[in-house]
Amino acid sequence: MTNEILLIIILSIFNIFSFGLGFVIGKIWSISGVSTNITSKPQSFFKSEENKPKISIDDKKFVVDIKTDGLEKKYDSLGETKKSTENIQSSINKLKNMKR
Amino acid sequence: MGVGLDVGTSFIVFSKEENGQISYKDFRDAFYIIKPTTPVATKMIEKGLAGKVFIKDTDNSFILLGKDAIEKAIERNDTAKRPMYRGVVSAKEKDAKKILAFILKEVVGQASEPGEKLVFCIPAQPVDQEDEDFDVGYHEDVIKTVLNEVGYSARSINEAEALCYAELENEDYTGIAISCGAGMTNVCVMLNGEPTVVFSTTKSGDWVDRMSAVATGEPDSVVQAEKEGGGFKIGEQNDNPILAAVSSYYERLIDYTTKQLAAALTGHKSLPKFKDPLTVVVAGGTSQANGYIELFKSKLEENGFPLVVKTVKHADDPLHAVSKGCLIASQVLS
Numbered sequence: 432m433t434n435e436i437l438l439i440i441i442l443s444i445f446n447i448f449s450f451g452l453g454f455v456i457g458k459i460w461s462i463s464g465v466s467t468n469i470t471s472k473p474q475s476f477f478k479s480e481e482n483k484p485k486i487s488i489d490d491k492k493f494v495v496d497i498k499t500d501g502l503e504k505k506y507d508s509l510g511e512t513k514k515s516t517e518n519i520q521s522s523i524n525k526l527k528n529m530k531r
Numbered sequence: 532m533g534v535g536l537d538v539g540t541s542f543i544v545f546s547k548e549e550n551g552q553i554s555y556k557d558f559r560d561a562f563y564i565i566k567p568t569t570p571v572a573t574k575m576i577e578k579g580l581a582g583k584v585f586i587k588d589t590d591n592s593f594i595l596l597g598k599d600a601i602e603k604a605i606e607r608n609d610t611a612k613r614p615m616y617r618g619v620v621s622a623k624e625k626d627a628k629k630i631l632a633f634i635l636k637e638v639v640g641q642a643s644e645p646g647e648k649l650v651f652c653i654p655a656q657p658v659d660q661e662d663e664d665f666d667v668g669y670h671e672d673v674i675k676t677v678l679n680e681v682g683y684s685a686r687s688i689n690e691a692e693a694l695c696y697a698e699l700e701n702e703d704y705t706g707i708a709i710s711c712g713a714g715m716t717n718v719c720v721m722l723n724g725e726p727t728v729v730f731s732t733t734k735s736g737d738w739v740d741r742m743s744a745v746a747t748g749e750p751d752s753v754v755q756a757e758k759e760g761g762g763f764k765i766g767e768q769n770d771n772p773i774l775a776a777v778s779s780y781y782e783r784l785i786d787y788t789t790k791q792l793a794a795a796l797t798g799h800k801s802l803p804k805f806k807d808p809l810t811v812v813v814a815g816g817t818s819q820a821n822g823y824i825e826l827f828k829s830k831l832e833e834n835g836f837p838l839v840v841k842t843v844k845h846a847d848d849p850l851h852a853v854s855k856g857c858l859i860a861s862q863v864l865s
Contacts, residue, residue: 492669494676497632501589505577509584509596509637510545510558515848517553519859522700526863529704529724 533865534683535857536639536651537690538674540615540714540737541816544854545638553858555851558638561611562630563600566592586633594626596634601752610750617714617733618654618690619670632677642682649683650861652690652853654715655729658795665733686864691719692726693856696863698812698846705805707838709792710853711815711823713737716788720796722803732791736817739784743776758820765822781820789830797837808839814846814853 537544545556565580567573573591583599595603604611612624614631621627639649653671671687678685694708694717704724710717713736720728737751740758744751754773763774765781796802811831813824828843846852 491672492666494669494672497628497673497677499629499633499636502594502629502633503587505580505587505593506584509634510556513555513557513851514549515553515555515851517847517855518551519548519553519855519862522696522859523862525700526696526704526724526859530863 532643533648533650533858533861534639535693535854535859535861536635536649536678537693537851537854537857538615538635538651538653539712539816539853540613540618541712542850543634543638544851546851546854546858548858548862553851553855555854556638557850558634559597559601560615560631560634561597561600561613562626563595563604563609563611564592564626565595565603566590594630596630601756604750604752605756608750610752615714617657617665617737618712618717618731619665619667620673622664622666628673631673635674635677636681639678639681639683645682646684647682648861648865649678649685650688650693650857650864651678651685652693652857653687654717655689655691655719655731657715657731657733658791659732659734686861688857688860689717689719689726689729690853691717691729691731692721693853693860694812694814694846695719695721695726695856696859697852697856698814698844699810702810705807706810706812709788709811709813709815709818711735711788711813711817713816716815716817718792718795720802722805727801727803728796728799730795732788734784734787735815739777739780739817742780743773746776746780747773749773761821763821765820765826767822781823782826784817785823785826785830786834789827789834789836792831793834793836797835802838805838808841810841811843812846813843814849816850818845818849 532548535546539560541560543558543560547554565576567576576593580593583595584597585593585595585599587593600611613621614624614627614634615621616623620631651674653667656667657665675685691708691710694710695704698708699706699721705722708719715731715733716735717731718729719726740751740754743754754777757773758777763769763778765778767778769775769778813827818824824843824845831840831843
């Protein structure tokens with residue numbers, strides 16, 4: 432009976448030791464990068480594409496020289512002028528304070 | 532000091548501050564070309580155009596500008612041309628850039644000092660775009676190039692954002708501004724001076740003119756002149772067939788615009804959670820029709836506008852409000 436108990440204790444200690452050793456070896460292997468960490472979320476193909484710097488060409492239409500020199504004026508004044516007594520100073524001050 | 536410029540499809544409005552007052556200079560954005568076939572005809576036409584606003588091109592053709600262009604087109608049962616189409620420089624008109632550049636230079640004049648700040652308005656990207664010719668970036672570059680040539684340091688602002696700066700001071704710059712121009716309707720939702728949502732639709736006053744012209748068989752210029760003469764109320768019967776058509780198409784335009792507004796703002800990610808009901812301010816030449824604001828208000832409710840509206844108000848000076856906003860923006864920058 433005593434021998435059986437002793438055998439169980441030895442086997443239990445051996446099992447715990449084996450588990451501990453396996454755990455340590457596993458950790459060392461994962462740190463060295465030999466095994467992959469399957470618990471981490473895989474990155475989507477599109478997500479990885481998003482992180483790449485985008486290279487695009489500026490295809491905005493080029494503004495060529497707009498020549499008005501050849502146009503000969505045949506009038507004295509153009510447009511109608513209207514005066515208003517509105518005060519815009521308070522609007523300007525308020526917006527300047529808000530934009531600070 | 533800084534100056535403002537509303538570059539609209541139908542009107543160009545320049546604004547500057549002089550002795551504590553605002554001075555607005557308006558010019559109708561239209562032209563009409565007359566090409567004489569013989570040297571004798573050239574002389575006769577030039578004589579006949581005395582007193583009108585026109586320019587002579589290198590090929591001896593005459594280009595009438597502004598109101599005179601529209602009057603001459605009506606006289607000849609024709610339609611005046613526009614250097615701009617749906618809020619941007621027209622790709623359809625060969626001479627558009629040259630004529631727009633000429634008009635702009637004449638209206639703004641030389642800068643009072645080199646690098647004087649000028650803020651001009653540009654439209655937002657439309658939500659109902661079907662036309663590939665719409666290129667705001669190119670339009671902006673064209674305007675900047677022209678204004679830089681006359682000494683200004685020009686910067687663009689969204690048209691409806693400028694309207695917010697002109698009209699929402701009492702609301703701490705929180706609310707919605709809708710600029711109903713000739714070519715487009717521009718919308719800006721603003722929270723404490725910061726635009727949160729901007730967009731446009733491509734149907735406005737010109738659409739009413741075009742559709743009414745098709746319905747009545749009259750040229751667009753004739754319809755436009757009748758429309759601007761007033762004498763009709765949106766939603767009411769009219770004995771004049773042109774005005775009856777105009778009134779009907781106005782109703783459809785307001786219904787369409789309010790539906791687009793509701794659709795564009797419902798569930799919009801950038802829309803803030805406003806704690807108070809909002810003021811909606813409406814401006815622009817198209818909004819001047821009798822009954823526009825009343826119908827706009829009722830259609831907003833009917834078409835499921837997603838925000839709580841305190842009031843729908845008309846700008847004090849609907850034709851100059853955007854230019855005033857540009858002027859305010861230029862002076863905030865200075």
